[in-house]
Amino acid sequence: DVKVTQSSRYLVKRTGEKVFLECVQDMDHENMFWYRQDPGLGLRLIYFSYDVKMKEKGDIPEGYSVSREKKERFSLILESASTNQTSMYLCASSRGLQETQYFGPGTRLLVL
């Protein structure tokens, strides 16, 4: 079974803090994704990565950056957290870009 893990289930940060969200997958998948989920807006893609050190912007990349130094790990970085980044963050991975995506349990981030 594919396992995607995220570093925290719940996180509380203050405005202006730098925030790191980590995601690890154990199935040697090429592709990894970061989404945020908000009530009424559904899931929206922030960034994805199709290889180590490669990244592509999704629909809402503003205010975020990502890092993929190793194949199994994909980090989402909020350089200076703001209250409008309070959300549920979901990481996913897939073998091929057009193949089944497997999701982690999510991180609920609250920015005060």
Place this chain on the structure above:
Amino acid sequence: GIQVEQSPPDLILQEGANSTLRCNFSDSVNNLQWFHQNPWGQLINLFYIPSGTKQNGRLSATTVATERYSLLYISSSQTTDSGVYFCAVEDSGAGSYQLTFGKGTKLSVIP
């Protein structure tokens, strides 16, 4: 971009009932997936189904790509089926490999 509409937005079922969830999309797709999000937030992939029909236990799905819709059937529903069901598609003309998610159908199965 591609539009994805799911219906109904909310559904309440008695345990044991059957249901059909619908996903309409505005353009041709080469990737369509159905997901279930449980009450704790975990998203589980149910089907990868850009066309045709698949079955997995009490769940089955059909995508009619030429008519731009997909259906998810749940038979003999159980309380553990509760949660939100999402349809997600990739626009075959966009070349972006991004999935666009619908807003979901919230299913509540009551004993």
